[in-house]
Amino acid sequence: MPYSFAPFLALLISGVALGAPRPTIAQARTFLDDAEKQLLTLGVEAARADWVKSTYITDDTEILAAHADEKAINAGVVLAKEAAKFDGVPLPEDMARKMKLLKLSLTMATPANPKESEELTRIVAGMEGTYGKGKYCPQGQSKCLDLEDLSKIMANSRDPNRLLDSWRGWHAISPPIRQPFARFVELSNKGARELGFKDSGAMWREKYDMPPDAFAKEMDRLWDQVRPLYLALHTYVRSRLRENYGESVVPATGPIPAHLLGNMWAQSWENIYALVAPKETGVGYNLTEVLKSRQTEPKQMVRYGESFFTSLGFAPLPPTFWERSLFVKPTDHEVVCHASAWDIDTLDDLRIKMCIDITDEDFLVIHHELGHNFYQRAYKTQPLLFRDSANDGFHEAVGDTIALSVTPDYLVKIGLLAKAPDASKDIGLLLHKALEKIAFLPFGLLIDQWRWKVFSGEIKPEDYNKAWWELRLKYQGIAPPVGRTEADFDPAAKYHVAANVPYARYFLADILQFQFHRALAQAAGCTEPLNRCSIYGNKAAGDRLNAMLSMGTSRPWPDELQAIAGTKQMDATAILDYFAPLKIWLDEQNRGKTAGW
Ligand code: X8Z
Ligand code: ZN
Secondary structure: OOOOOOOOHHHHHOOOOOOOOOOOHHHHHHHHHHHHHHHHHHHHHHHHHHHHHHHOOOHHHHHHHHHHHHHHHHHHHHHHHHHHHHOOOOOOHHHHHHHHHHHHOOOOOOOOOHHHHHHHHHHHHHHHHHHHHOEEOOOOOOOOEEHHHHHHHHHHOOOHHHHHHHHHHHHOOOHHHHHHHHHHHHHHHHHHHHOOOOOHHHHHHHHHOOOHHHHHHHHHHHHHHHHHHHHHHHHHHHHHHHHHHOOOOOOOOOOEEHHHOOOOOOOOOHHHHHHHOOOOOOOOOOHHHHHHHOOOOHHHHHHHHHHHHHHOOOOOOOHHHHHHOEOOOOOOOOOOOOOEEEEOOOOOOEEEEOOOOOOHHHHHHHHHHHHHHHHHHHOOOOOHHHOOOOOHHHHHHHHHHHHHOOOHHHHHHOOOOOOOOOHHHHHHHHHHHHHHHOOHHHHHHHHHHHHHHHHHOOOOHHHHHHHHHHHHHHHHOEEOOOOOOOOOOHHHHOHHHHOOOOOHHHHHHHHHHHHHHHHHHHHOOOOOOHHHOOOOOOHHHHHHHHHHHOOOOOOOHHHHHHHHHOOOOOOOHHHHHHOHHHHHHHHHHOOOOOOOO
């Protein structure tokens, strides 16, 4: 590293050193140019090491990646501290924004003590590795089950005992992460405090162009807007599950047991659609069956996604994307299967890493991942510090916005369906979407409610699991299917906790994608109900989207939201509009039933 932490820096951190001349704008420019060069070099090196580690988990790749990450993060920390010496210098707007981003760009701050910074990066690489290698080996069976196997059981089995067994099996991988996680909290808080933040959670909440407390309130406000719809969905699903599994398994008024919702974390429920589909209209069409019956290959699934983006006017993905991405789970070595999109050189070396399964769920996840890649490419001409999304919710929302345009009419257009179901099937389609998007909202909210409190010390290590289930109950109205104790560590059975990826972004994305979809549908001239609008092939919508994407993070997010949606406010009216007909239907179905838990 070309810069080593010097004692005199402490004097500079609080502003300008006594008696020292105020730095000039020219010095600030040189500092930012150098910072961008340094961060680019170290960032690319770290990205390559992380790619190899994630696609080939061994003790060695884990250590190499941890080293590269440590170098890059340490440099980021030093630069963030140095940036403070330009506080009070009247900088042009773009330079002032870069200084601010430099101070806020880290997800994790390493402490200045080299031993501690090494320990911290090793712990985080190790936790992700433990998660990635996690397996359940049922007694008396020769084959162990990984998360992909177990997720298939959660999605398809209707035998509560088998579901419970899989749920328990997966949740047994995370207790070994408890001790390292508690140490990680200590060390990453130490790093955040050295940068002047209260703790790591406060550092995360600072990133949203508004005071951190105002951001937490903003999340609550959005949740209050959508909560009645979630409650209606919860009440309806609980009663249908009760019809199916009986009263000994599903209570009439209490929380829903977490193993019955078609997903390991009960975070989205579309896999149980057939169990809860409207009795009068049936299930409509089944994209999984269509894709399977045509023997669609993983690569072809990705091609479908790419061709949506090119229909909007985006250039096709580069050949290296197809050569370097990981689409299929290897059989001879361990990988982190959790889907992700990569931008190795922040220019053209785009990739996805995903263990693709031929299902409707993965069809949509592919659009999600490609949304990241097309965003990355759209902002690549920005200076390095602006090569990011308006806020992290925007990054998560882009691909999902496109996926909202995967309507039956669209599937007919691309030849995957022979005929679109008529309007009588709309309630079924909306219910399917709600199981995906509305069920997700409280989950998207609670993960960081838990983590923020863990970082602040309000939740202590001895209460980690208890506090987790209190939040799951409070927001989602779900309960663990078997007794839990502090010998368990259920939060780390979720990827983003084990891998230290912030989660509020997905809650924001869930709201934002409907705002984007409504605005783009309007730009495309769609006058139908929002669930029937698809922007496929519409260049006007593509241009509107690209105008926002290509800004990167050069402007505060409210300005960028204005550019695409004509408003500076995140707002749940779009998601509520989209599901309005379903809400009426759910309220009818729920008449006479008690809502809540
Ligand atoms: O992690 C993801 C993406 C990668 S950014 C696959 N998602 C969250 C999750 O799986 O928990 C997308 C939706 C929420
Ligand atoms: Zn994502």
